[in-house]
Amino acid sequence: MSLRSTYAASMLLAALLLTAMAASLFLGYAPLGVGEVFQALIGAGDERYIFIVQDIRAPRIVLGAMVGGSLGLAGAAIQGLLRNPLADPSVIGVSSSAGLGAVVAIYYGFAASSAIIVPVFAIGFAIAAMLVLVWLAGKDASILTLILAGVAISSLAAALTSLAMNLSPNPFSLNDIILWLLGSLANRSFTELWIAGPFMVAGWVLLLSTARALPSLSLGEDAAASLGVDLRRVRLQTVFGAAFAVGGGVAVSGAIGFVGLVAPHLVRPLVGHDPGRLLLPSALAGALLLVLADIGVRTIPGDAELKLGVVTALLGAPFFLWLIIYTRRSMR
Amino acid sequence: MIAAQNISVSLGAHAAVRNVSMEIKPGEVVGFVGPNGAGKTSLLRALLRLVAVDSGSVLLEGTDITADAPHKHAQAIAYLPQGQSVAWPLTARRLVALGRVPHRSTWETLKSEDEQAIDAALAAADVEAFADRPVTELSGGERSRVLLARALAVKARVLLVDEPTASLDPYHQLTTMEALKATASSGTAVGVVLHDLNLAGRYCDRLYLMHEGKAVAEGTPNQVLSDEYLARVYRIGVRRDDRGDVVVDRRLSDVP
Numbered sequence: 001m002s003l004r005s006t007y008a009a010s011m012l013l014a015a016l017l018l019t020a021m022a023a024s025l026f027l028g029y030a031p032l033g034v035g036e037v038f039q040a041l042i043g044a045g046d047e048r049y050i051f052i053v054q055d056i057r058a059p060r061i062v063l064g065a066m067v068g069g070s071l072g073l074a075g076a077a078i079q080g081l082l083r084n085p086l087a088d089p090s091v092i093g094v095s096s097s098a099g100l101g102a103v104v105a106i107y108y109g110f111a112a113s114s115a116i117i118v119p120v121f122a123i124g125f126a127i128a129a130m131l132v133l134v135w136l137a138g139k140d141a142s143i144l145t146l147i148l149a150g151v152a153i154s155s156l157a158a159a160l161t162s163l164a165m166n167l168s169p170n171p172f173s174l175n176d177i178i179l180w181l182l183g184s185l186a187n188r189s190f191t192e193l194w195i196a197g198p199f200m201v202a203g204w205v206l207l208l209s210t211a212r213a214l215p216s217l218s219l220g221e222d223a224a225a226s227l228g229v230d231l232r233r234v235r236l237q238t239v240f241g242a243a244f245a246v247g248g249g250v251a252v253s254g255a256i257g258f259v260g261l262v263a264p265h266l267v268r269p270l271v272g273h274d275p276g277r278l279l280l281p282s283a284l285a286g287a288l289l290l291v292l293a294d295i296g297v298r299t300i301p302g303d304a305e306l307k308l309g310v311v312t313a314l315l316g317a318p319f320f321l322w323l324i325i326y327t328r329r330s331m332r
Numbered sequence: 333m334i335a336a337q338n339i340s341v342s343l344g345a346h347a348a349v350r351n352v353s354m355e356i357k358p359g360e361v362v363g364f365v366g367p368n369g370a371g372k373t374s375l376l377r378a379l380l381r382l383v384a385v386d387s388g389s390v391l392l393e394g395t396d397i398t399a400d401a402p403h404k405h406a407q408a409i410a411y412l413p414q415g416q417s418v419a420w421p422l423t424a425r426r427l428v429a430l431g432r433v434p435h436r437s438t439w440e441t442l443k444s445e446d447e448q449a450i451d452a453a454l455a456a457a458d459v460e461a462f463a464d465r466p467v468t469e470l471s472g473g474e475r476s477r478v479l480l481a482r483a484l485a486v487k488a489r490v491l492l493v494d495e496p497t498a499s500l501d502p503y504h505q506l507t508t509m510e511a512l513k514a515t516a517s518s519g520t521a522v523g524v525v526l527h528d529l530n531l532a533g534r535y536c537d538r539l540y541l542m543h544e545g546k547a548v549a550e551g552t553p554n555q556v557l558s559d560e561y562l563a564r565v566y567r568i569g570v571r572r573d574d575r576g577d578v579v580v581d582r583r584l585s586d587v588p
Contacts, residue, residue, distance in 0.1 A: 083420075084419075212433075215426075215430060215433075217419070218422060218430075219419075219427070219430060219479070219482070220417060222382055222411065223411065223412070223413050223482075226382070226409070226410065227431075227433045228403040228405065228406030228434045273420035273421050274422060275420060
C-alpha cells in the first residue's frame with residue numbers, strides 16, 4: 001500500500017477520533033443540553049455544569065484517547081518487532097507488571113493517602129519489569145528469548161497479583177483490587193494526566209522512532225542488520241517505549257486488555273501490513289476504540305457502571321472475529 | 333574490495349571458521365563451496381559483522397570494518413541470507429524497496445534514483461510480473477527471487493549471497509547466476525555460497541573450497557573442483573561429462 005493510503009487512513013481516523021471525543025462531552029449521566037455543555041466549556045453558566053464538563057468529562061475523554069493510543073501504538077510496535085500478529089504489550093509482561101504495581105499500592109493501603117500513589121507504583125513496576133526483561137534476555141537476545149522472558153515476567157506478575165487478592169486483608173481492598181483490574185476511567189482527573197501523561201508521551205516518541213527499522217525486520221534479523229538496522233537499539237526502544245506508554249496507561253485506567261492486540265489488525269485492511277506505516281494509524285484506532293468504549297460505559301443503562309476493560313473486550317472481540325473471517329485469506 | 337585476514341569465528345564452543353584469509357575484488361564473482369557445516373555462512377556473516385571475529389580482521393577497501401557506522405557499512409555491503417521467510421504480506425515491490433533503506437534518511441521518500449534501482453533489480457531477478465502481489469502469496473522460488481532483487485537494489489560495492497539458487501527451477505538458477513555475473517561486471521565484488529558445483533564452475537571466476545572451518549583450496553574452478561579435492565572434502569567420487577561438468581557418481585565411505 002502506498003504512503004498516501006497511510007496518510008488518508010490517519011486523517012480519517014483522526015477525524016473520527018475527534019468527533020467521538022467531542023460527542024463524548026455531551027454524553028453521560030447528567031442530562032446536559034448542547035447549549036449547557038458549550039457554555040460550561042468556556043467556563044460560563046451553572047457552576048455544577050462547569051464542574052461536570054471540565055473536571056469529570058474532559059479528563060476522562062482525554063485520558064481515554066491517550067491510554068487507547070498508547071495501547072494501539074505499543075501493540076503495533078511489538079507486533080512489528082516480534083514479527084508476530086498475535087503479540088501485544090502483555091507478551092513482554094508490561095501490562096501485568098504495571099497492574100501488579102497498582103495492586104501492591106492498593107493492597108498495602110498506600111493508595112488511600114494520595115491519588116498519585118497508584119500511577120507511580122504502576123509505572124515504577126512496569127519500568128522495573130522491563131529492566132529485568134532486558135537483563136534476562138541478555139546482550140544479544142534473540143526474539144524467542146525476549147518472548148519467553150516476557151511470558152515468565154508476565155506469569156510471575158499475574159501470580160503475585162492473585163496472591164495479593166488471596167491474602168487480601170479485608171473484603172474492601174479485595175473489591176478495590178478487582179474493580180481496578182477490570183479497568184475504568186471513572187473519577188479520573190487531570191492530576192492523573194499530569195503524572196502519567198509525560199510517561200505516555202515519552203513512550204510514544206520511543207515507539208514512533210522504530211518506524212524506520214521495523215519494515216526491514218520483516219526480512220529477518222540478519223538481513224535487517226545488513227541494511228544498517230541496529231537490532232539492539234530497536235529492541236530497547238520498543239521494550240522501553242511500551243513500558244512507558246502502557247505502564248503510564250495502565251497506571252491511569254487499570255488493566256485494559258485487547259486494544260493493543262486488536263488496533264493493529266483493525267487498520268491493516270486500510271493501510272496494509274507494513275509495520276512502520278502501521279504505527280500511527282494503529283495508535284489512532286486504539287484511541288478511537290477506547291473513547292467509543294468509554295461512551296458505551298457511560299450510556300449503557302444499568303445499576304452498576306460497566307467497567308471499561310469489559311466493554312473494550314465486548315466491543316472488540318466480535319469485531320475482531322468478523323475481521324478474521326473477512327481477512328483470513330491474507331493472514332496465512 | 334573486501335578481504336579477510338586470518339579470521340576465526342566461533343559459535344559457542346564450536347570453531348566455525350578457522351584462520352581463513354580470502355578476498356573478493358571488484359568485478360569478480362567468487363564462489364564459496366564446501367559441504368554442510370563447512371563454515372561458509374559463518375564466513376559471510378563475519379564479513380558482515382553479524383558475528384564477531386575471535387581473531388584476524390576484515391578489510392573493506394583496505395580499512396578495517398569494525399568501526400564503520402552501520403549505514404555506511406550497509407551502503408557498502410549487501411547481503412542475501414539463506415531462506416525465504418518474510419514476516420508480513422508486503423508486496424514484492426515494497427520488499428525490494430527495503431534495499432534502498434541504507435541510502436535514505438528516516439522520513440525521506442523514494443527518489444527517482446531509488447525507483448530506478450528498484451525497477452532494475454526487479455527486472456534482473458525476473459520478478460516484475462508479480463511486483464505488486466503480496467510475497468506471502470508467491471511460491472518459495474518466486475519469493476527467493478524477490479529477496480535477491482531486494483539485495484540487488486542496494487547497489488552496494490560488495491554483494492554477498494548465501495545459496496541464492498537453492499529453491500529455484502533450472503531456468504531461474506541460470507537467470508540468477510547471470511544476474512550476479514552482470515552485477516559483478518558493473519564493478520561490484522560478488523561472493524556467493526553455492527552447493528551446485530556446476531553452477532559454481534560455470535559462473536564463478538574463482539572458488540574457495542571450505543572444509544571444517546578452513547579454506548582448504550583456492551583458485552579457478554578447474555583447480556578447486558578436482559577429483560582429489562571432491563573426494564577428500566565432499567567424500568564423493570565423480571565423473572566428467574562432455575562439457576567438463578561434474579557428475580556425482582558415488583559416495584565414498586572411507587577416505588583417508
